[in-house]
Amino acid sequence: MQDKLITLLILLPLLGAGILLIIPARHKEIFRRGALLVTILQLLIALSMVSRFQPGSAMQLVEHRSWINMDLGTWGIWKADYWVGVDGLSLPLILLSVVVLFFAALAARKIKFKQKGFFVLFLVLDAAVIGSFTAQDLLLFYLFFEFMLLPMYFMIGIWGGPRREYASMKFFLYTLFGSILILIVFIGLYLSGSDPGSASLTHTFGLPYLQDIARYTPGAVLSPDTPGTLGWFTWREWAFLLLLTGFAIKLPAVPLHTWLPDAHVEAPTAVSVLLAALLLKVGGYGIIRVAYPLFPAEAVHFSWLVAGLGVVSILYGAFNSLASKDLKRLIAYSSVSHMGFVLVGIASVTGSGVTGAVFQMVSHGILSAMLFLLAGMLEERTGNRLIENHSGLSSRLPHYTLFVLIAFFASLGLPGFSGFIGELFVLLGAFTAATSTGYVSLTLAFAALGGLILAAGYFLWAIQRMFFGPFAIKADQVRLKDLTFFDVGLLLPLSLFTLVLGVYPQPLLNLINGFTVYWLQLMTTHQP
Amino acid sequence: MADLLHVVPEMVLAAGMVLVLLAGFWKLSWTRIWWLAFLVLVADLLFSADFFYPEPQTIFSGMLRVSSFAAVIRMLLIVSGLLTMLLAWIVPTERRASEYYFLLLAMVWGGQWLTLSNHFVSMLVSFEILSITGYLLVNFGFDQRSAEGSLKYFLFGAAATALMIYGASMLYGLTGTLDFASSRMAEQLADADRNLTLIAGLALMAGFLFKIAAAPFHFWAPDVYESLPWPMLALFSTVPKFAGLAALLKVLLSLHAFGLSPVNWTIALGAVATLTLIAGNFAALWQQDTRRLMAWSSVAQSGFMLISLASLSATTGRFLVFYMAAFAAGNFLTVHGLALLEKRTGSGRIDAYAGQGMGSVWSSVALTLGLISLTGLPPVVGFTAKLFLFAGLWEIWQQSGAGVHLILFVFGLLNTVVALFFYLKVPYQLFLKPVSGAIISARDDAGSNLFRIILVVWVLWAFFQPGLLMGWLNNLNFDL
Structure with a gap:
């Protein structure tokens, strides 16, 4: 049966972008309202998807149509499909996406010029993000993945801060380089596997097909039975490393993260929110969805590397946060640190670790959106974001301080907020692995634990420096005014989300768990 | 006489060329001559639409060979010529219409012959038609800059042609035949001396590398492109390139002699392709002048096409044709956008365009699409073309196990990142960039809009439905 809800979810923003393109640029207010309308409709669609989703591991709401189908004679048939669906991994991220997109569209009222261009790009990005999270065909996934680059490039480059040109170019080159590595592997997989159910040799990009080892042509380069090596590694190990590098750039993991602080510091608030809350998740999603299930044996073989990258990201990000002078840079590095937990959770290949990693992605999506909104609000009020220029803000901005406290405490993993659940499960998984399979060594697990303490350190220290003590501000333009009704409207729902997920995580955990069970099966049945 | 029926498009074009010359003699107006030349090309296209051979045929006692491959390339050449004509209408630069369009048609004509040629003699003659019209066209500005470009082009071309003739004569000595598609050629090559064959083949390749602006015979490109008006620049980066690549593929397939050749031509071609990619991409990074940028871009694109050629197989030949069609669209879209920009701002330097994108939004968006297509990013056909090209390379590598294909595969893909840097x-x-002076806005005329819309629709449509073009190419008999 062909379900059309996901297609609707992807097409709606594209349609919206098309309509906005026709409207003359002088109607400045229409564009944001149009984008908002689209995101509200998407929220409704996503809710109806949730209501129709049956708990379990299967891919649901699937739409599968033939897209490219070419007969190349002796080379077999080459095909690519339009194939989308959601499961326990995609659905939470879809929900996160529509929520964050809605709030980003709200926050984008601070965009004061070229609104038309901004919201058209915003909607294109919207479609690309949803598409990445739902595509079941590798070519389709790759297209959506690439499609996020150009809108983001222009959004940072046109509406960003003083060093926006440098930051946007760096972002583009890093991520394009990463996606070329991914493309190399996709082409290899494509020509190594085949589609069942057809008489002649049919090459396919279908992810579920390629996850099945029986579908690989014997002797093909990336077929599991091929012993070919290049240098130290087998072909499949190379392929896994390329995929890992490509997605780790997006995630980002240290040492491939250097584009992120620049991009965040220069991007306008709404764009930072999208970048941190959604685009980074595509990296984590790619590792869970593509890299691991396609190369289970290789992934386990390199689990020390994945866990190591994760722990290095956790610690290095945390230390950089401690040293950051700019509030936005602090938050950007804290993102690196938090995404490190995702890597550790995946590397553990345990139920709790992977569930925790996905939970952490959702939680970090909400929290980073909130943190970047807060940083943006500070900049509106004092004209800069340097920590040293602010002190004792709590006396003048009590409501603002309250929300900063919520966001900071939730991020540093205070029980009762969502960040705690995600990191707890990841660490549980890491220690389970350390004591059983050894995929994450005990040292690394303890080091990841140390990241929690560092997180407490940089967040609390920032609070102490900026919000307590005698009131003093060094700023050119001070318009100190506590949160407006609108600001509260942005922050309050996000705070509630993180609180609800922290206090009652069960529904989300159940949803994710359905996927995790299936994922672990994939990982274990294919072990040699 | 029956052989003449196979070259009806060439004869139509030849008659048309005479008419265009006569039109100058009768002092017809520029517009009329333009229309005449345009209609001649349209007629050429219509006549050539009927020549897709289920079985290739050798005609004129082995001089020419008609095949589906030649027919497809011929259509590509004519369509490139037509697009150049349209560009010349949109950005008129040259008042001496009769000679100018005569030469334009002659270039397409030479390309058509070159694609058909099956014998070193016919190949050299058609190659010279292509070259001589080229030398004349470059000099058409009649100022110092175009004289310099023309002289450079001429000297390079003369040397390259000389090398090519040298190579052909050596091959004649080695094999005793000038008919490069004959079985005798293949048989003799199988026993030929390795070093002599290598030298002869490389010398023969020199001419083609010169024509398609590939390393190490690419040095003329920036100077020549700089002296050309935009429509001619577009012509120079398409017609000689396509015809040259098609002929090169034919010649190399026969030199390859079904793998019997003592020389591994894949490695030779791979080396040339690598060199060309490096030269084109890295030199393009430093360019500030749009024409020079397009010149280096043209060199780099030749590198990508050579990669596909290096596998020396019919299926990658299909991908090569697809790549050419994608490249032509991206190239014409880009040239059109750059020409309009230059007209609008009066400058050919890239940094003079700071902030001017809003002056003519659609024009800038179309230009960006063209550049993205040349880079090879979705959602435009340039991506599909590169995807096919590299997937074909992987398949060849998987079948043959020769490491050179893998190296080309990885190296070529990584080069697209470099390409992104300068195209962007x-x-x-x-x-x-913030605007430095005032934003100069302009409204484009209907012709410009139409030209743009056709190409934009094509690059998007061929991305979303690549199966139609590719499927059609696959159904043709690509026996060369």
């Missing part, structure tokens, strides 16, 4: 320089200036 233009939209970067247009949209991201």
